[in-house]
Amino acid sequence: MYAAGDVRVIDVPEPELIEPTDALVRITHSCICGSDLHPYHSLPDTPDGQSMGHEALGMVADVGEGVSSLQAGDFVIVPFAISCGHCEFCRAGLHTSCSNGGFWNDARIGTGGLQAQAARVPLADGTLVKVPGVDPDSADQGLLASLLTLSDVYGTGWHAAATAGVRAGDTVAVIGDGAVGLLAVLSAKQLGAERVVLMGRHRDRTDLGRDFGATDVVENRGKEGIAEVRDLTQGGAIRVLEAVGHLPAYEQALGVVRPGGVISRVGVPQYREGPIGWSLFGKNATLTGGPAPVRAYIEHLLPAVLDGTVQPGRVFDRTIGIEEVPAGYEAMDKREALKVMVRP
Amino acid sequence: MYAAGDVRVIDVPEPELIEPTDALVRITHSCICGSDLHPYHSLPDTPDGQSMGHEALGMVADVGEGVSSLQAGDFVIVPFAISCGHCEFCRAGLHTSCSNGGFWNDARIGTGGLQAQAARVPLADGTLVKVPGVDPDSADQGLLASLLTLSDVYGTGWHAAATAGVRAGDTVAVIGDGAVGLLAVLSAKQLGAERVVLMGRHRDRTDLGRDFGATDVVENRGKEGIAEVRDLTQGGAIRVLEAVGHLPAYEQALGVVRPGGVISRVGVPQYREGPIGWSLFGKNATLTGGPAPVRAYIEHLLPAVLDGTVQPGRVFDRTIGIEEVPAGYEAMDKREALKVMVRP
Numbered sequence: 307m308y309a310a311g312d313v314r315v316i317d318v319p320e321p322e323l324i325e326p327t328d329a330l331v332r333i334t335h336s337c338i339c340g341s342d343l344h345p346y347h348s349l350p351d352t353p354d355g356q357s358m359g360h361e362a363l364g365m366v367a368d369v370g371e372g373v374s375s376l377q378a379g380d381f382v383i384v385p386f387a388i389s390c391g392h393c394e395f396c397r398a399g400l401h402t403s404c405s406n407g408g409f410w411n412d413a414r415i416g417t418g419g420l421q422a423q424a425a426r427v428p429l430a431d432g433t434l435v436k437v438p439g440v441d442p443d444s445a446d447q448g449l450l451a452s453l454l455t456l457s458d459v460y461g462t463g464w465h466a467a468a469t470a471g472v473r474a475g476d477t478v479a480v481i482g483d484g485a486v487g488l489l490a491v492l493s494a495k496q497l498g499a500e501r502v503v504l505m506g507r508h509r510d511r512t513d514l515g516r517d518f519g520a521t522d523v524v525e526n527r528g529k530e531g532i533a534e535v536r537d538l539t540q541g542g543a544i545r546v547l548e549a550v551g552h553l554p555a556y557e558q559a560l561g562v563v564r565p566g567g568v569i570s571r572v573g574v575p576q577y578r579e580g581p582i583g584w585s586l587f588g589k590n591a592t593l594t595g596g597p598a599p600v601r602a603y604i605e606h607l608l609p610a611v612l613d614g615t616v617q618p619g620r621v622f623d624r625t626i627g628i629e630e631v632p633a634g635y636e637a638m639d640k641r642e643a644l645k646v647m648v649r650p
Numbered sequence: 651m652y653a654a655g656d657v658r659v660i661d662v663p664e665p666e667l668i669e670p671t672d673a674l675v676r677i678t679h680s681c682i683c684g685s686d687l688h689p690y691h692s693l694p695d696t697p698d699g700q701s702m703g704h705e706a707l708g709m710v711a712d713v714g715e716g717v718s719s720l721q722a723g724d725f726v727i728v729p730f731a732i733s734c735g736h737c738e739f740c741r742a743g744l745h746t747s748c749s750n751g752g753f754w755n756d757a758r759i760g761t762g763g764l765q766a767q768a769a770r771v772p773l774a775d776g777t778l779v780k781v782p783g784v785d786p787d788s789a790d791q792g793l794l795a796s797l798l799t800l801s802d803v804y805g806t807g808w809h810a811a812a813t814a815g816v817r818a819g820d821t822v823a824v825i826g827d828g829a830v831g832l833l834a835v836l837s838a839k840q841l842g843a844e845r846v847v848l849m850g851r852h853r854d855r856t857d858l859g860r861d862f863g864a865t866d867v868v869e870n871r872g873k874e875g876i877a878e879v880r881d882l883t884q885g886g887a888i889r890v891l892e893a894v895g896h897l898p899a900y901e902q903a904l905g906v907v908r909p910g911g912v913i914s915r916v917g918v919p920q921y922r923e924g925p926i927g928w929s930l931f932g933k934n935a936t937l938t939g940g941p942a943p944v945r946a947y948i949e950h951l952l953p954a955v956l957d958g959t960v961q962p963g964r965v966f967d968r969t970i971g972i973e974e975v976p977a978g979y980e981a982m983d984k985r986e987a988l989k990v991m992v993r994p
Contacts, residue, residue: 395909400934403909469934556926565739565747571931578927582900583919587940590744590813593926596934 307358309351313632316355321426324416326372329430331364331384334442335454336420336648337622338634340484341574344551346635348576359421359648360386360410361457363442363450366434367424375431381442382434384420384427385601386410386458391432399602407432421631423650435604440612451619451647452611455489459645460618461600462572463489464607466547467497469594470570474498479535479543479562480520483511485621485645486572487549488518492618494547495519496610503535503543505558511644514620527554532561542567548595553577565589572598622647651702653695657976660699665770668760670716673774675708675728678786679798680764680992681966682978684828685918688895690979692920703765703992704730704754705801707786707794710778711768719775725786726778728764728771729945730754730802735776743946751776765975767994779948784956795963795991796955799833803989804951804962805944806916807833810891811841812947813938814914818842823879823887823906824864827855829965829989830916831893832862836962838891839863840954847879847887849902855988858964871898876905886911892939897921907935915939966991 307313321330336359349356362384366376376382388408389401396404407429408415415428427433435456442450452460463486472478478494480487483506494502495518504520505527506512512523524534536542542564548555551573559569560581572595586593610616624643626634627650634646651657665674680703693700706728710720720726732752733745740748751773752759759772771777779800786794796804807830816822822838824831827850838846839862848864849871850856856867868878880886886908892899895917903913904925916939930937954960968987970978971994978990 398910400910403933469936566742566744575927575931578925578929579923580926581922582924582926582937583922585922586937587915587919589747590938590940590943592813592936592938593930594934594936594938596931599934 307345307349307352307356310345310347310349313346313358313635314355315629315631318418321418321424323368323370324426325428326370327429327431328370329366329373329376329427329434330368331382331425331427332367333362333364333420333423333425333650335363335450336422336650337361337454338421338638338646338648339458340486341551342635343639344574344576346639357411357419357422359419361454362420362425363454363457364425365442369430373430376434376436380436381440382436383453383456383604384425384434385604387597387599387601388415388417388428388433389601390429396432399599401599401601402597421648423628433601435601448617448619451622452617454647455618455621456600456604456607456611458600459485459621460489460607461603462486462598463549464493464603465598465600466490466549466570466572466595467493470545470547470568472497472499472545475500476545477501477539477543478545478547479503479505479539480547480549481505481555481558482549482573483508483515484549488515488621489618490547490549490572491515491520492518492616496616503538505531505535508641527558531558535562539564544568546570547572549573551576553580556580560585563589563591565591568592568594571595621645625649651689651693651696652699654691654693657702657979658699659973659975662762665762665768667712667714668770669772670714671773671775672714673710673717673720673771673778674712675726675769675771676711677706677708677764677767677769677994679707679794680766680994681705681798682765682975682982682990682992683802684830685895686979687983688918688920690983701755701763701766703763705798706764706769707798707801708769709786713774717774720778720780724780725784726780727797727800727948728769728778729948731941731943731945732759732761732772732777733945734773740776743943745943745945746941765992767972777945779945792961792963795966796961798991799962799965800944800948800951800955802944803829803965804833805947806830806942807893808837808947808951809942810834810893810914810916810939811837814889814891814912816841816843816889819844820889821845821883821887822889822891823847823849823883824891824893825849825899825902826893826917827852827859828893832859832965833962834891834893835859835864836862836960840960847882849875849879852985871902875902879906883908888912890914891916893917895920897924900924904929907933909933909935912936912938916942965989969993
């Protein structure tokens with residue numbers, strides 16, 4: 307990406323093993339994230355370009371001599387954060403704060419983006435999750451799509467619901483009908499939510515949200531939307547999952563949260579400051595969430611994906627080749643596609 | 651209070667029973683709160699004046715016919731919020747969000763302030779807590795002072811520690827060396843905190859903080875203070891209790907909270923907006939707290955107060971009569987007194 311709206315597919319040098327703890331992964335599946343649309347709207351001119359993408363499945367092609375749990379030929383999930391697996395934060399399940407890790411397309415640790423054909427994966431033992439028994443060439447496409455969501459959007463939706471403390475019988479409001487919002491609906495339902503109010507205005511998406519467990523859909527936003535949710539929930543939802551990242555979505559969350567309730571944000575905030583005075587404090591509401599440590603959730607979420615109990619991969623509604631990535635961004639930006647899979 | 655800095659003692663009509671659920675209380679002990687200093691600094695000209703005070707002990711003088719648990723002659727703690735005790739929020743321990751309650755000096759429910767000789771207490775069964783076996787005329791002055799803290803500052807410090815989730819072995823930072831901050835130190839210690847770093851610059855107060863259990867004191871503020879706490883705690887405190895209410899105190903909290911940690915605010919925010927973008931989100935920090943439902947904590951905290959295990963009343967360092975209340979505000983504002991008790 308060279309500027310807002312300017313995505314190009316270029317040839318770059320093949321990644322190579324650098325550290326003994328690295329793996330090289332041939333990417334079989336990647337995708338475009340709602341969070342990729344933030345720079346797609348706002349990236350200043352960047353003459354050297356910015357490598358994009360942070361969600362992938364792939365085959366391990368080679369490993370450094372310090373890698374002990376993986377070998378060439380393993381099929382792996384590549385989470386959106388790189389993590390060592392053994393520092394204080396990884397042990398606490400907060401892999402996105404790993405003391406030794408980082409993110410994709412980070413010059414400091416020499417990573418590229420995952421909308422690519424191959425990647426160098428630092429700290430491979432800690433970062434990658436092997437999926438035994440699945441061959442990407444022959445496996446069911448729906449299963450592969452669902453596995454791909456474990457690299458980010460499903461784990462992120464789960465993080466929203468889990469950090470909000472969703473439990474049996476809860477009333478939950480989910481703000482945003484993008485892939486993360488819809489998977490926050492699914493996650494809330496898995497955690498036992500009785501009532502899930504989805505705030506979104508794209509009928510095809512909210513219909514999928516109903517399939518995932520939403521009991522109510524509110525199309526209105528702003529004051530009207532808040533009033534509608536408060537009315538539906540007799541005074542507000544005890545858990546509010548904010549899956550957008552723009553300030554109005556946070557303000558929406560603040561409006562619909564019940565006294566003593568929790569707002570969990572997983573959309574990357576596109577703002578620095580927001581209302582946290584009496585509006586949040588007065589009702590003893592809690593604001594939590596952050597970049598999802600999806601690595602912490604994969605083993606927990608994997609069985610229901612593998613046995614088909616849940617099908618988070620239904621958020622993908624378009625598949626493209628790597629050359630079509632610029633068109634993929636455009637389709638997601640225009641809301642013509644919910645989430646675009648890339649087969650490099 | 652008629653304007654910032656303008657506090658007057660005036661005669662007002664005796665309060666009377668209005669609702670059958672009311673009690674009349676003759677106030678034996680009241681006090682001035684750090685939060686009273688906020689309007690003392692900022693109240694616009696208010697020709698009719700604003701009745702002040704929200705913490706008291708007193709003797710029940712009369713009760714309405716709907717009051718079942720109290721009678722004339724009972725010695726009671728008067729919490730800073732009025733609560734019914736049976737609505738959804740009171741049952742959840744969130745008495746400050748009571749569906750039927752309110753606060754002192756609230757025209758909507760006809761309450762005055764408690765820096766007064768008597769008060770009409772609505773919803774007396776839900777609001778007041780009887781203290782059997784204590785006679786305010788003969789009881790130990792230290793015990794009475796400690797009981798008075800249960801009406802607000804001790805319960806508020808406890809709320810900070812409890813909502814932050816302080817547990818055995820934790821490292822806790824407390825921001826502010828006012829009465830609430832010092833009692834947040836005491837509360838954190840009671841909840842098992844191993845290390846308690848108190849941020850404050852008034853030596854007599856921080857010395858009391860050390861008596862209450864602070865293991866470290868940091869006098870610096872701003873970047874230097876943050877660096878010092880992060881250094882002392884190897885990267886930040888997992889629980890941060892913010893007991894001031896000004897924006898720099900929140901920013902301080904944001905600076906010292908460890909990734910995955912919790913900031914609990916109990917100082918009433920004197921700001922509407924604050925930094926909650928990547929600065930809070932990026933480290934998956936949680937922001938919680940609010941007006942303390944002290945009513946929910948009194949029974950739990952009372953035994954250790956009655957048997958002298960804890961002496962939260964040590965925060966009082968001056969006692970005055972009702973005519974001296976204006977001077978009491980001035981003394982607290984000038985930091986000549988930590989907390990002023992009023993004997994009406």
